[in-house]
Amino acid sequence: MEDRRPASQRIADDLRRSIQSGELAAGERLPSERELASRYGTARNTARAAVSLLASSGLVVAEHGRGVFVRSRGPLIRMSSDRYSPRHHDDELPPFRAECARQGKLGRVEMISVERVTPPPDVAARLSLSTSSKSVIQRESVSFADDDAVHRVTTWIPWSIAKGTGLVRPDVGHPRGIYGVLEGETGHAMTRIREEVTARMPTPDEQGYLRLPPGVPVLDVLHTSLDQNSEPYELTRFVMRADLAGLVYDVPVE
Amino acid sequence: MEDRRPASQRIADDLRRSIQSGELAAGERLPSERELASRYGTARNTARAAVSLLASSGLVVAEHGRGVFVRSRGPLIRMSSDRYSPRHHDDELPPFRAECARQGKLGRVEMISVERVTPPPDVAARLSLSTSSKSVIQRESVSFADDDAVHRVTTWIPWSIAKGTGLVRPDVGHPRGIYGVLEGETGHAMTRIREEVTARMPTPDEQGYLRLPPGVPVLDVLHTSLDQNSEPYELTRFVMRADLAGLVYDVPVE
DNA sequence: GAGTGGTCTAGACCACCTA
């Protein structure tokens, strides 16, 4: 009966197995830390270490005063590459809200700010701008599905393009949103997009405004729109909760 | 001089600030846990909790017996959507090794297994197969850049297609790899791809074979290849270290 | 009030690395 593995890992492994086998179903409460400690004959801290291993890998979530619960993973909000397609120009709902509706959720977008700012270096580089002062309009918003913040969206448009359009104000007022304005009022039609996708753990402020439980990474998508001259005219960064949202690319092989 | 925040968080915040300001540069060692404890007048456990907060968000990495070090983040290995393009058919190096070379690294792929298996349900569904027994060939490999495991690749091909080709053996022996075989010997030409992208924390076995430090999420990409009849004929799952690799999609708006 | 997780203390011993 050798047991070379540390007690905390043994407890964590036992719990993980119980979860994966379905013995502990999604939403169910784990034994309390004190219960685990006495059951395994360890100090409470040790049982607690085991639970926090599972928490930091996103398997369970602790609720203060209530217990530790198995996280449930529903279907993801899927941001598809065809969300910019002309096929969808006459849709009733914008892509995010349509996807939420498809899953029986209520989509909602909350505008945070619209400002003329100096672009961060990675943004300036992709828009072929010098990092000269206040050369872009920055629009920030947060998208919700049924009160869960799903992603934060930050859009940058060169001031030289956005100047004089409705894009400098929070309410856009165009049936097709900012892309409608960009095509209709400034003549930039989207012909290609380029999206650079990474994943990482959230920063503390992202944890804050997305209300992220520990152990949930974010998808970080840097989107560039190219116009009919293959020139970049708009950049958007999506920071998405990876446990609530995913990406789908459906593309031709060229 | 109010300090309502817990001491461990205060220490973590101070360290985070030092790192972000560059005061603690990438690769540098943090003060030891005992040093932090005495500096802040807390128990060692408290200082340790602070450090492990940073570790689980991927900012630092602990090395047993040596210290805790600020993680450096180099440029990512970028898997681009054009890696399947006919434009690259005559390239000297396959896409992964070419990308590594571009970054001065040595790319290498290690074959793990080639087996005839019963497909997992999500795979069977996308290949329009019943989950009947052993209906696919499964090929597994791990890709390395300079001794770092960057991603694990699992490919499934329906047995009805792979039967009788070189795909049932580990060494493929075609200049263009498995896609060359699929096009040349079975007549399935790739016309579209569909990639479903999510991110999550790794499972314990992924932590093992990718040698993942804590606090590093993985990108989980489920790739489907469609042939000239828009039928799926091959599926691949990439599980990628998100701190070493990213994705790039460069696609037309249709 | 009883039970839960959140934080903390002040020790201890072990495993690993550097010298």
Add this chain to the structure above:
DNA sequence: AGGTGGTCTAGACCACTCC
């Protein structure tokens, strides 16, 4: 040998939730 992180103990008090 001495310093580092890894694990653990046996307590304590606090904050929150539920009844």
